[in-house]
Amino acid sequence: MSFFAITRATLEKDIRLEWRSKDAVNAMLFFALLVVVIFSFAFDPTAEESRRIAGGLIWVAFLFAAVVALNQTWARELRNQVLDAYRVSPAPANPLFLAKALGNFIFVAILEALMTPLFIVFFKLRALGETWDLLPIALLGTWALVVNGTFFAAMSLRTRSREIMLPLLLFPISVPALLGMVNATSAVLSGEYSPRVWIALLLAYDVVFTIACLYLFETVLEAE
Amino acid sequence: MKRGISILAVVTALLLSLALYEALIGAPTERTMGDVQRIFYYHVPSAWTAFLLFLINFIASIVYLIRRNPKTDILALVSAEVGVVFCTVVIVTGPIWARPVWGIWWAAGDIRLTTTLVLWLIYISYLVLRRFSTSGQTPVIAAVLAIFGALDVPLVYFSIWFFRTQHPSPVIGGGGSLDPRMAHVLLINWAAFLCLAWLVSWTRYRLEVVKREVEEAQALESLLEGSR
Amino acid sequence: MNSMHYLYAAYIATWAIHGTYLVILARKYKKVRREMESLRK
Numbered sequence: 001m002s003f004f005a006i007t008r009a010t011l012e013k014d015i016r017l018e019w020r021s022k023d024a025v026n027a028m029l030f031f032a033l034l035v036v037v038i039f040s041f042a043f044d045p046t047a048e049e050s051r052r053i054a055g056g057l058i059w060v061a062f063l064f065a066a067v068v069a070l071n072q073t074w075a076r077e078l079r080n081q082v083l084d085a086y087r088v089s090p091a092p093a094n095p096l097f098l099a100k101a102l103g104n105f106i107f108v109a110i111l112e113a114l115m116t117p118l119f120i121v122f123f124k125l126r127a128l129g130e131t132w133d134l135l136p137i138a139l140l141g142t143w144a145l146v147v148n149g150t151f152f153a154a155m156s157l158r159t160r161s162r163e164i165m166l167p168l169l170l171f172p173i174s175v176p177a178l179l180g181m182v183n184a185t186s187a188v189l190s191g192e193y194s195p196r197v198w199i200a201l202l203l204a205y206d207v208v209f210t211i212a213c214l215y216l217f218e219t220v221l222e223a224e
Numbered sequence: 225m226k227r228g229i230s231i232l233a234v235v236t237a238l239l240l241s242l243a244l245y246e247a248l249i250g251a252p253t254e255r256t257m258g259d260v261q262r263i264f265y266y267h268v269p270s271a272w273t274a275f276l277l278f279l280i281n282f283i284a285s286i287v288y289l290i291r292r293n294p295k296t297d298i299l300a301l302v303s304a305e306v307g308v309v310f311c312t313v314v315i316v317t318g319p320i321w322a323r324p325v326w327g328i329w330w331a332a333g334d335i336r337l338t339t340t341l342v343l344w345l346i347y348i349s350y351l352v353l354r355r356f357s358t359s360g361q362t363p364v365i366a367a368v369l370a371i372f373g374a375l376d377v378p379l380v381y382f383s384i385w386f387f388r389t390q391h392p393s394p395v396i397g398g399g400g401s402l403d404p405r406m407a408h409v410l411l412i413n414w415a416a417f418l419c420l421a422w423l424v425s426w427t428r429y430r431l432e433v434v435k436r437e438v439e440e441a442q443a444l445e446s447l448l449e450g451s452r
Numbered sequence: 453m454n455s456m457h458y459l460y461a462a463y464i465a466t467w468a469i470h471g472t473y474l475v476i477l478a479r480k481y482k483k484v485r486r487e488m489e490s491l492r493k
Contacts, residue, residue, distance in 0.1 A: 148372075155369065158359035168352060169369065172345035173376050176383035183387065197386055205379055212375055216368050219289065223361035223368075244463075260455040263462040270466070309473045313466050320462040324455040424473070431481055438487050445491065 010099035032114035035061045040122040055185035065111040070149035097217040101150040128191030140202035141181035151213040177205045236423045239416035251409040263321040269414035270313040277307030285370035297363035302428045311344040333388035342380045346373040
């Protein structure tokens with residue numbers, strides 16, 4: 001089977017399995033609502049300052065959502081010894097990684113799509129800049145978190161305190177991407193300056209680390 | 225080997241003493257900042273040393289992934305640990321210097337200090353990974369993380385640089401030309417700290433070699449015990 | 453002369469950090485020594 005065929009097959013299987021348990025979907029909905037409500041308690045939505053830092057708030061919320069999704073990335077594979085099978089077989093493991101990353105991406109994107117209108121309502125957000133710019137920012141930013149997160153989740157499999165290890169590894173490396181996401185979003189919300197350079201940074205970050213992850217995934221897998 | 229370390233220890237002690245004298249007394253007092261500026265003689269060489277050590281770690285990590293020589297892995301571990309120590313010095317002395325000069329402890333746009341902070345965080349996570357990993361192949365995973373960290377550094381630098389163009393803030397340490405007498409003192413301190421780094425790394429390296437031999441022996445012994 | 457306090461603080465902090473690391477190394481060394489002794493028995 002070709003690379004993309006395997007990727008698609010794995011991805012479809014994952015989606016099917018998640019969708020079958022409707023619990024996951026409901027839990028996601030409630031999680032999205034909860035996060036926004038908590039943030040609206042923590043940061044007074046009527047205050048002028050809150051609107052100015054809304055870009056940062058939203059991405060911190062998305063970061064939480066991403067970590068929750070990422071921590072269970074490999075749970076099913078671990079339970080069924082899938083990783084051992086990949087280690088033994090001559091088949092490349094990259095399609096597996098890509099499928100997992102894409103699966104996480106879809107999961108987190110759905111959470112973001114649920115949280116965004118809630119944020120807009122709670123914080124009375126209006127984009128003074130080009131609203132359409134928010135789409136590449138969201139896509140590139142989410143991918144930045146998810147691609148490295150899926151990779152670090154694999155690296156953390158044989159560690160104590162696995163759930164804490166993942167964010168511990170992910171956050172420092174994600175600093176440039178986080179700066180990019182937050183500042184680009186603030187740029188669009190405030191309309192004061194162009195997010196273009198930040199979007200370019202996010203793109204560069206995504207390209208560099210997607211290549212790095214694909215190149216080094218086998219190494220990490222063998223090492224588990 | 226033992227003789228080498230002893231000589232290095234003596235040289236280091238002498239250099240550090242000389243460097244300290246020069247930094248506190250020998251160097252001329254800076255016009256604008258006054259004597260506080262002398263922190264510069266500890267802050268900057270520590271940064272250079274930390275970056276050098278992290279560079280060594282990066283190279284050792286790549287070489288390890290290719291050759292898988294355990295000694296290379298020990299070099300990677302040691303350079304990361306000592307690098308973190310020196311990096312901590314940079315992050316601590318930076319704000320101590322900034323406070324009296326600029327009135328603030330930290331400027332988010334200070335590109336050098338913020339990049340150093342992120343580098344410090346990355347390497348702390350590297351050391352935590354090493355400590356918490358239960359895999360038999362920890363060196364490989366750590367090496368991969370080191371590579372990710374290295375790939376990240378230019379991105380970090382650029383992102384903070386661009387952030388600064390939009391949020392101008394004071395730069396701790398300043399730029400500009402350096403009085404040749406100050407440059408002289410700076411270099412002496414750098415030489416002294418390099419020797420210290422070399423001495424500490426060498427000691428740590430030998431310690432790790434012995435530690436791993438002991439661990440192997442212990443593992444062997446428990447194996448033999450089991451089969452008895 | 454308040455700024456002198458910062459100067460001393462910075463230098464002392466530097467040596468405190470290096471010193472702490474050396475103490476950690478000394479402890480590790482003692483531990484390895486002990487383990488070596490117990491192996492020899």
